Amino acid sequence: MLTQQIVNGLMLSAIYMLVAVAFTLAIGVLNFLNFSIPGLFMIGGMVAFGGLRLGLPWPLAFGGALGAAALIALAVERFAYRPMQGSDPETPLVSSLGFLVLLENLMLVRFGSDQQSFPALLADMNLRFGGLVIGIAQLISMALSVLLVVWLSWFLSRTNTGRQIRTVAESRETALLMGVNMGTLVPRLFVGSALLASSAGLLFAVNYQQVSPFMGEGVGFKGVAAMIVGGMGSIWGAVLGGLLIGLVEVLTISTVGANFVNISAYGLLLLILILRPQGLIGQPPSREKL
Amino acid sequence: MSGYLTGVLVTLCFNIIAAYAVYLPMAAGQLNLGIAGFMAIGAYAAAFLTNEMGWSIWPAVAVGSASSCIIGLVIGIPVLRTHGIYLAMATFALGQVIAAVFLNLEVVGGAAGYPVASYAAPAVIFMATAGVMLFVMLLSTTRFALYLTSVKSDSTVSDLMGISVRSIQAAAFAIGAAIAGFGGALYGHSYNFIEAQHFNVMLSVFPVLFVLFGGTQTVFGPLVGAMFFTLAPELLRASAEWRYAIFAFFIIVFMAVRPQGLITTSLFAAFRKRPNGGKV
Numbered sequence: 001m002l003t004q005q006i007v008n009g010l011m012l013s014a015i016y017m018l019v020a021v022a023f024t025l026a027i028g029v030l031n032f033l034n035f036s037i038p039g040l041f042m043i044g045g046m047v048a049f050g051g052l053r054l055g056l057p058w059p060l061a062f063g064g065a066l067g068a069a070a071l072i073a074l075a076v077e078r079f080a081y082r083p084m085q086g087s088d089p090e091t092p093l094v095s096s097l098g099f100l101v102l103l104e105n106l107m108l109v110r111f112g113s114d115q116q117s118f119p120a121l122l123a124d125m126n127l128r129f130g131g132l133v134i135g136i137a138q139l140i141s142m143a144l145s146v147l148l149v150v151w152l153s154w155f156l157s158r159t160n161t162g163r164q165i166r167t168v169a170e171s172r173e174t175a176l177l178m179g180v181n182m183g184t185l186v187p188r189l190f191v192g193s194a195l196l197a198s199s200a201g202l203l204f205a206v207n208y209q210q211v212s213p214f215m216g217e218g219v220g221f222k223g224v225a226a227m228i229v230g231g232m233g234s235i236w237g238a239v240l241g242g243l244l245i246g247l248v249e250v251l252t253i254s255t256v257g258a259n260f261v262n263i264s265a266y267g268l269l270l271l272i273l274i275l276r277p278q279g280l281i282g283q284p285p286s287r288e289k290l
Numbered sequence: 291m292s293g294y295l296t297g298v299l300v301t302l303c304f305n306i307i308a309a310y311a312v313y314l315p316m317a318a319g320q321l322n323l324g325i326a327g328f329m330a331i332g333a334y335a336a337a338f339l340t341n342e343m344g345w346s347i348w349p350a351v352a353v354g355s356a357s358s359c360i361i362g363l364v365i366g367i368p369v370l371r372t373h374g375i376y377l378a379m380a381t382f383a384l385g386q387v388i389a390a391v392f393l394n395l396e397v398v399g400g401a402a403g404y405p406v407a408s409y410a411a412p413a414v415i416f417m418a419t420a421g422v423m424l425f426v427m428l429l430s431t432t433r434f435a436l437y438l439t440s441v442k443s444d445s446t447v448s449d450l451m452g453i454s455v456r457s458i459q460a461a462a463f464a465i466g467a468a469i470a471g472f473g474g475a476l477y478g479h480s481y482n483f484i485e486a487q488h489f490n491v492m493l494s495v496f497p498v499l500f501v502l503f504g505g506t507q508t509v510f511g512p513l514v515g516a517m518f519f520t521l522a523p524e525l526l527r528a529s530a531e532w533r534y535a536i537f538a539f540f541i542i543v544f545m546a547v548r549p550q551g552l553i554t555t556s557l558f559a560a561f562r563k564r565p566n567g568g569k570v
Contacts, residue, residue, distance in 0.1 A: 080542065093321075094499050094541065097499060098545065102538035102542065221386075224382075259394050266390070270384055273383065274368045274372075
């Protein structure tokens with residue numbers, strides 16, 4: 001029974017992990033707490049749902065969802081991030097939250113506020129090991145999220161673009177002086193972050209077979225918690241944080257009840273922030289963030 | 291006054307109180323994303339006192355506000371060791387934990403919610419809101435407001451100038467918590483029902499939007515922000531289902547055009563200078 005819970009927890013962890021990595025890209029490099037990410041997560045699930053309902057084949061629906069998220073991310077960059085350079089550090093928060101509210105309400109107008117059931121794409125196929133049940137969809141999603149994160153980590157440490165991104169994270173001015181083209185790098189970062197968030201939304205929709213315009217809020221905020229628990233700005237920190245938050249959540253539900261989830265998950269976040277603000281494997285901040 | 295108008299105005303009052311609860315810590319450079327938690331403390335404490343102890347409303351509201359203030363001080367001291375985004379996330383987590391604790395507290399109804407017997411009429415709420423506004427405006431004319439600004443602008447220099455940065459920060463955080471608790475306590479008695487689910491993330495985040503939208507530079511920013519956020523969706527009611535989408539669109543465009551918020555000090559300076567014909 002406990003192992004089954006851990007397996008379920010790992011699934012949830014994989015989703016939190018992707019969202020946390022999406023947040024960490026924006027905050028670690030650009031110092032921008034991008035609150036539109038929960039909205040992009042929701043777009044991943046809802047647009048795919050809309051496409052499937054129109055009768056599109058699934059690759060088209062999924063591609064459309066990811067494409068929509070990428071386009072929206074470009075708009076967020078243009079209208080929420082770029083005009084705010086040089087103003088109070090908190091202000092981009094307002095417009096990125098504005099995007100969250102806008103996206104949620106656009107979907108609300110189109111699909112209504114109820115939870116919709118997402119069609120099961122892989123007929124109920126389960127692997128059984130002894131008493132343990134693992135869904136194929138679960139397994140594929142977990143593998144996909146781990147692959148994405150491993151690839152991203154490779155990309156950041158080995159490629160030229162990755163080196164540029166790391167330079168910007170270290171010092172924006174130096175990066176500019178070194179000839180990094182911020183005008184194209186920043187939009188690409190936003191798109192990358194959006195693709196991660198919307199694939200997380202897609203995986204969520206496929207696995208839990210439900211979507212709603214507000215599906216991004218709970219998961220998105222847990223993703224922020226995961227990012228901080230692990231260590232802000234660190235990819236592997238986001239992975240570790242996602243794992244911890246997902247497992248804590250599932251184990252809390254199975255031992256004391258669903259109403260205690262927020263106490264344990266956010267209690268963990270609060271404890272980490274007080275005892276070790278840089279997160280479990282993060283570097284202590286060398287400069288003020290946000 | 292029609293029932294509808296009264297309803298909107300009462301909502302506006304609670305939004306104004308919440309905006310000022312966020313404004314004070316923000317004037318000291320702290321982004322408090324957990325204001326809903328402090329509202330919950332005030333609401334539940336006051337409701338418990340009027341319901342179970344038979345207190346009348348005002349002492350109960352005062353104690354609710356005070357308990358929120360004390361908890362803000364006790365929790366604020368370790369939490370304020372963090373800065374910037376870390377502080378914002380710590381307050382965010384704090385708000386979530388507090389709301390979840392009340393969700394599981396069976397003495398005050400747990401997940402089923404908690405009916406409140408005593409009633410505070412709209413007139414009482416209007417007066418209380420005016421009181422909160424007066425308090426913050428008076429506070430903004432004292433040296434304390436100067437300390438807040440200096441701590442926000444540069445805490446190292448403030449420290450060198452002999453300002454106790456930690457105590458100013460803790461004070462701003464605690465006063466913000468007290469105002470939030472005050473608003474929460476009145477909320478419970480105005481609607482006669484509280485439930486933990488009401489004190490959610492969005493209740494914490496929206497007051498922050500009011501303040502940033504109105505502008506943090508002057509004491510009038512939160513008021514204007516709260517008014518815009520409460521009244522604009524009502525005025526957009528004509529386009530029923532699109533109104534929040536239009537409203538969100540406005541916010542994005544507006545912040546792109548005026549990132550410092552609606553009401554800024556330079557705006558005031560422009561008004562003052564105009565009679566002389568001088569430049570700002």
